[in-house]
Amino acid sequence: MAKIFSGVQPTSIPTLGNYLGAMHNFVTLQEGNDCIYCIVDEHAITVPQDPKEIQKNIRNLAALYLAMGIDPKKSILFIQSEVPCHAQLGWIMQCTSYMGELERMTQFKDKSKGKKAIPAGLLTYPPLMAADILLYQTELVPVGADQKQHMELTRDLAERFNNKYDDVFTIPEPYIPPVGARIMSLQEPTKKMSKSDTNRKATIFTLDPEKDIIKKIKSAITDDEAVVRYDRDAKPGISNLLDIFSLCSGRSVDALVAAYQGKGYGEFKTDVAEAVVGTLKPIQERYAQLIESSELDRILDEGAERAYAIAKETLRKTEKALGI
Ligand code: ADP
């Protein structure tokens, strides 16, 4: 039985990468653990967001969490900005961080590159993420591989605070899945599949209609060897499709490689697309029902209340340790 926390930003519809790398595990981990899942809207505003758009995305993400199988009887589901302790502990974590270590974060470097005016929130995103996790005395954080560095910082900040003041925080471990932790772009398979990719063919969104999913997978970049085998360096496109296929079908990569010996990429891609559609379609059907229901608001209100009850205890201990 572990205490688990994770979040997703409501910056657009979650991608197949978000689902296979993180959200799919959120569902599995519900059994036998105490899970808290968050819609991290305060992280989303580290870059400018259209108010109408983000409001819609928050609701869409809540419905998607439930459609994917998050059960409010088993887990807490809530919106970050509805529990003020996140911003409060976030400030304390900023005061625990050093500029140098924040400037070294690769996500900060990527997102601030080429910008004339860099929002300060881009730099202080990781201390807020640390606060999210530490508020719940979290033991395990299911995330994709891109969050490894932020997780290390979270552990450093928790240890630094505990050593300097009092043993307030549990030191959390990342849980990065062995397969799927890095689902890659379909068009440039050496970079991660991302919500914000300007090439719309590169990313599958979890609410994409069947015909778009098929089209995107059919036009995925591969190589001209015409052999289905797994090699992340030499064959990043095919290897990425194998990971996706494996996760969506429940068959191992080895079994798939054996099954597609002597077969062409066309047939392979058709079957990958079918597996992805088969995974996403039931989620999309449940989503369509949930998005219309007032049930959603009730679940989120209750989630915020339950999260607050836990978070306020940690914040109280933290402030007491600081003497404020
Ligand atoms: P994004 O990085 O898409 O903006 P978030 O920061 O909200 O989305 O990430 C939500 C979760 O999805 C995180 O745990 C992150 O590590 C994971 N994730 C994001 N992109 C991918 C990907 N391409 N492959 C695997 N996991 C991913």
Ligand code: NA
């Ligand atoms: Na991310």
